[in-house]
Amino acid sequence: MHPAPSVIIFTTLSGLGFGLLTYLGLGLPDVTGLTALVFFVLAYGMAVGGLLASTFHLGHPERAMKAFSQWRSSWLSREGCCAVGALLIMGLFAFGAVFLGAQWRFLGLIGAALSLMTVFTTSMIYAQLKSIPRWNSAWTCAMFLSFSLAGGALMAGQVGVAKPLLLIAAIIQLLTWYVGDRAFGEAGSTVGSATGLGERGSVRAFEPPHTGSNYLLREFVHEVGRKHALKLRVIGFGLAFALPLLLLLAQPESTGLKHMMAAIAVLSHLAGVACSRWLFFAEAEHVVGLYYGKR
Template structure:
């Protein structure tokens, strides 16, 4: 799949933002109030809302984004939009009570935090449900991947060092699990020219369907070299998980925290770019790309 920058920025930034808001809702930084609380909540809202807005850049007509709310019965995209609005609204009320009145309504925080986490889950399900992309169609691994990155980033931004160290290692394991399953997914799906045509024997193309590129080739058939993919996997593992996890073992001060955040986002962007670039759509069989 073509790795669109707007979707990559959306999933990474909104994931970290909703992860931070989730932990704040569940009681992280419980001693903060006034301006300190405002800063943490503001970072979460800026990342979450900024990520959601960047997703509209991928639309041919961003004004049509409003229609994504109307198909909640069948569309995970619609559920994502509705849950995001509900989560941000309740979290905004929870944050306002803490910042301006020093009132912490724990049940409200739990509900808002759960909705933030559910929003990340709905984002993951947008991709998980697509059977035509076997690498994404991992009902357990893909949602776990999105949730682990979101919670890890949230713990890091919230300064929950003890939780972040564990989550970094957990994210690394889930990332390896997703890569391992994804590398075998297309083959295990059993989709080939025979299943596509219903014919038996050795089925091959007589000639290419098109003489030039088209939309499907541009968006659905993207090839990344194995050498480059391997390097990016190493970068993703080291920067988004392993190096920050070792940093969490010692005393983390302001400079160390900034470095850990920079490493996390660098590794997460690499991982998310690969999430799209390595995904193979079955339509590629029609063009003889596999």
């Protein structure tokens, strides 16, 4: 798949933003006043910024509102409904925490649940696609949720929770790569199945379907060198999990140094997740590539 910057920004920022909203809704940290305002501005900035970035990938952004009406059958529509619900509920919760010094726990729990549901529905947009075997797995949902919970814990300053969640997210990432690398071959798609001529015998491409490019090739066929993919996996894994864990495990005596290391851990994780998301799209092989002889 073509790794469009807008979708990478969307999946990276919205996951972390809604992850932070989940912890704020649970009272982790239990903050009010100006401190709460800082946390909510950060969470809303990432969540809303990510959602807005996703609209740049739409062919007709002016029709985005129509997506909300298809919630019975569309995961994209369900994502939009959950996102709006989470932002509205958490907005009320934030108002109470910032201006009234009140923690309306019932609203917080509902907002936290809707925030996690938003991340889940986002993951299902990709996990449901049988035409992309690498994504068509429960591991896709596990990866999105684990990234959101681990990153949200980091940003919420919940070090005790962030350590095991980062480790779990790291293991899930490795398993996602392991399963994904074998998914296309195990799906059984071939040139014969792509062209519908498989029943007549062995099929091979004689010439490309056409001499120029088209929408399918631009959007669904992207080739990344195996050497580059391995290098990016190491960089993404190191930044997203290894370095943040090392920084969290270090226990400097200085409070200022401890806060600085925590900030570096958050920035490192953000950069690593962005790298992982780029690979998530770049390595995804659509079965239409078989028709064009791209596998």
